[in-house]
Amino acid sequence: MENSSKIIVRYAETDKMGIVHHSVYPIWYEVARTNFIKVIGLTYSQMEEMGIMTPLVGLTCKYIQPAYYEDELVVKVNIGKLTPVKIEFQYAVYKTKENKLINTGTTVHAIVGKNLKPINCKKMFPEIYSKLESLIG
Amino acid sequence: MENSSKIIVRYAETDKMGIVHHSVYPIWYEVARTNFIKVIGLTYSQMEEMGIMTPLVGLTCKYIQPAYYEDELVVKVNIGKLTPVKIEFQYAVYKTKENKLINTGTTVHAIVGKNLKPINCKKMFPEIYSKLESLIG
Amino acid sequence: MENSSKIIVRYAETDKMGIVHHSVYPIWYEVARTNFIKVIGLTYSQMEEMGIMTPLVGLTCKYIQPAYYEDELVVKVNIGKLTPVKIEFQYAVYKTKENKLINTGTTVHAIVGKNLKPINCKKMFPEIYSKLESLIG
């Protein structure tokens, strides 16, 4: 199960303070989510083609230590909560070298169709739903 | 007091769902914060030159309605809490046309020096601190 | 005619060198293009809804002077060349305070439909085409 994604900090991700800009972490969470979701046997792209979109309704980030250009990081992700209409992911970002936790976060996603209206994932896509359920932890 | 900043959604800020990517809102919060902070008689740039850096330690966002390319938005900001070592800003994003609230959020910032070590803002910069205090609300 | 767009440099647009990251200028060009195009009586959004997409096929940037956080800039834009299937825009970025040219660039766009296949703009949208033609200069 690919619940760990490696990130190397990009130059463009830094700001004039010399550290990674805080708006970048949600993008890394998304990279980790993209890898993680494959365990259900579908890519995120395929889910979207089937008509399952998951726009964010909530985001939290806790910044513990800064990250710097060229740092190697690992983003760990798992599913925190799941209902037929909502899904919460939890993230922890580590600096590989010192195995130090530098950031934690959560994202809450609505489950909607292509028109961005809510759908009941459990009813419409029971197989996908039960696979997602098996990932809670 | 400039606690309202106008934003026009940029094309590059949208994603393949056709809406603004969630990682963009913290950047808009920052635009609003930059304008807001001027009321203390200093720009953010000048504060940083004086050695007051304010990296994020916390971020929360609640996404209520999506924003679209070319939408005109207003970001309102105020200071929620202030201590000598920490400052919390609160944000509300409105769609101008319908005067509809589409997003709310908070950012918590450590107050540190150029070396990113904590400083006591109240002791080191009493004038700036009391001006910040006057903005709470 | 709105061929000048004001930009205030955002914190997130800077990098660890303390200057605006070079990848940001094409985004500013796009902001200027969005404003400029309205002179034909349509917004970019409306053009896309009608089925006129204009993905980039070429980009050039010349960086003359760096831009810094909170700098006020003006991006000037005009149409350089136009054919029924392609359009070139030209840009010049000025620092407002010193009225100094800091960056120039060009973007070349294919004119395509929603499926990203080429269309002949002159034949399919003659009114829009002739308005675009009138902007060359």
Next chain:
Amino acid sequence: MENSSKIIVRYAETDKMGIVHHSVYPIWYEVARTNFIKVIGLTYSQMEEMGIMTPLVGLTCKYIQPAYYEDELVVKVNIGKLTPVKIEFQYAVYKTKENKLINTGTTVHAIVGKNLKPINCKKMFPEIYSKLESLIG
């Protein structure tokens, strides 16, 4: 020699056209440059600590085919030209699956000190210069 860097397209890198936004390619070039430069026995970070900064003075991109979310790409890079005060890199981006060229580009960098004033790399850092020279191709 690490002149090939693997990229997986991030969700945040797409735009409402459903394809990667054109401003992202220069960021991928930079990722490739970061990996490539290590062959001289230094990281980019170390070069910057030594006082060798390389801000862009020129950028060109040619967009041949669009890239999509989750696409696996390879960015190839080499040094095109080198003088004591300037360096040009050349890039080619391939879609791994079809081994198809989708984008080419160049970046020209000034070689400057921490104060962003030009330095003569050949005189000040002869070893680094001769290693860079050996990479021309």
